Amino acid sequence: MMISNLNRGPLKLLLCAGILAAVSGCSDNDNPAPTPDPAPAPTPAPVVEHTYAVTVTNLTANQPLSPVAVLATGSDYFAWQTGEMASLALETLAESGDSSAYADMEAVTMLATGTGVIMPGMSETINITLAEADVDSLSVLSMLVNTNDAFTGLNRYSIAGLALDESVSMTANAYDAGTEANSEFKGTIPGPADSGEGFNAERDDVDYVYIHPGVISADDGLADSVLDASHRFDNPVVSISISRTE
Amino acid sequence: MNLKPLYSAVALSTLFAASASAAELEISLVNLTHGNHFTPVLVAAHDTDTQLFNAGDMASPALQKMAEGGDIADLDMAVADAGGVSIANLAGGLMAPGQKTTMMEFDTQTMTHLSVVAMVLPTNDAFIGLNSWMIPTTPGTYTVNINAYDAGTEANDEIINGGGMPGVPGIPAAPGGDGGSNATGVMDASGNDKVHVHPGVLGDTDAAGGMSDLDSRIHRWLNPVARLTVTVK
Numbered sequence: 289m290m291i292s293n294l295n296r297g298p299l300k301l302l303l304c305a306g307i308l309a310a311v312s313g314c315s316d317n318d319n320p321a322p323t324p325d326p327a328p329a330p331t332p333a334p335v336v337e338h339t340y341a342v343t344v345t346n347l348t349a350n351q352p353l354s355p356v357a358v359l360a361t362g363s364d365y366f367a368w369q370t371g372e373m374a375s376l377a378l379e380t381l382a383e384s385g386d387s388s389a390y391a392d393m394e395a396v397t398m399l400a401t402g403t404g405v406i407m408p409g410m411s412e413t414i415n416i417t418l419a420e421a422d423v424d425s426l427s428v429l430s431m432l433v434n435t436n437d438a439f440t441g442l443n444r445y446s447i448a449g450l451a452l453d454e455s456v457s458m459t460a461n462a463y464d465a466g467t468e469a470n471s472e473f474k475g476t477i478p479g480p481a482d483s484g485e486g487f488n489a490e491r492d493d494v495d496y497v498y499i500h501p502g503v504i505s506a507d508d509g510l511a512d513s514v515l516d517a518s519h520r521f522d523n524p525v526v527s528i529s530i531s532r533t534e
Numbered sequence: 535m536n537l538k539p540l541y542s543a544v545a546l547s548t549l550f551a552a553s554a555s556a557a558e559l560e561i562s563l564v565n566l567t568h569g570n571h572f573t574p575v576l577v578a579a580h581d582t583d584t585q586l587f588n589a590g591d592m593a594s595p596a597l598q599k600m601a602e603g604g605d606i607a608d609l610d611m612a613v614a615d616a617g618g619v620s621i622a623n624l625a626g627g628l629m630a631p632g633q634k635t636t637m638m639e640f641d642t643q644t645m646t647h648l649s650v651v652a653m654v655l656p657t658n659d660a661f662i663g664l665n666s667w668m669i670p671t672t673p674g675t676y677t678v679n680i681n682a683y684d685a686g687t688e689a690n691d692e693i694i695n696g697g698g699m700p701g702v703p704g705i706p707a708a709p710g711g712d713g714g715s716n717a718t719g720v721m722d723a724s725g726n727d728k729v730h731v732h733p734g735v736l737g738d739t740d741a742a743g744g745m746s747d748l749d750s751r752i753h754r755w756l757n758p759v760a761r762l763t764v765t766v767k
Contacts, residue, residue: 370564370566370632370634370761371564371565371566371632371633371634372634461756461758462756464568466632470751494568494569494631494632496632498566498567498568498631498632499566499567499568499755499756499757499758499759500756501567501568501569501754501755501756502734502754502756504750504751504754508750509736509738509739509750510739510750510751511739522756523756523757523758
């Protein structure tokens, strides 16, 4: 209710101004018009903005998280769909932690990114400010960097109903982009456990997004793995809270 | 937690709604695993007194039959005997990893709760389990994550030998064609004979031997293993 009224406010002002102009333009009165008082210039309606603080906490033992990407989108955009192919942008994020491909995406109103890697046990808060008319859904994405292509986040979470000073919190699971085999081989994992390769265009896993089965590690019988027992994880892997601060 | 007043409120509104006493649902399920199949999925709508399983309780013989061999006939019959309604075999056969069923219409009549079960293959007695989820009365689309349970009726030896009958050790099959053979068997030291959250499978990387006939790179999972989408009309 409030939102639609506010949206209509500026429109009404414009319509009134248009009618006034039309009326004075139609005047055929020969009498010199009395000097009109200078009409109060309609103050342009300020663009109402909402600011949301998105806090991501890393709940894993030894999986640093790539800088968090917060995507503001419409309600018809899904960052991923389980059982379906990952987009190229998601493949890139899940294999390398690079979220820059979302910046140019038409479906993404705004991309806000964290300042750095979130180490296990640490948190970061990312602020995103949106014009009221752009407030709809958020998606949150981050790679578990000591893996081949694990990521976590939130998918198309509606913030339209979040009132000022209200906050919500939830936990999230680890997904597998399905784009790179979980070989755990030396040279295939970009995180500090390996400092190997990030993105690779080849898709040599099942090519659909699924719940990550966890890493195996050399300690648990995968002989060629560069990972050890500390890199194993279970769900949930992060907690995420969103609050509307302005 | 006092649910009684809520129930009577629901019942009253149902009475007043007259023709709308039947709940019309649309449901679909997605297999969230990397390399595990589900046997034919049973979706049941039932009353508060009926359960297909309950974590912490012993598995019924009907549940054991489903969890060890994928046979849902006895569970389906139990639902019908209790006045419930069901969709037996939601996906029309085995449900492959990553597979999503098409939206299925489900008239749950006056039933208040929804349960879902199917065996996870290849395992000894793992099943996907949703126990008595209360069907919402508010129209909308709901998402429910489903975890994997262990029926507690068979040791998880991880040997694929065709054993699917209740009480027969071993795993019936690996439908993905990715199982091994000649495993010596995992020593399952679990003493929990009640239905419990499945610890996951171990597997190994030796298809021709080793401890397990499962592949640790293919058959492991973390919860949730399935996701149900329910639209209440």
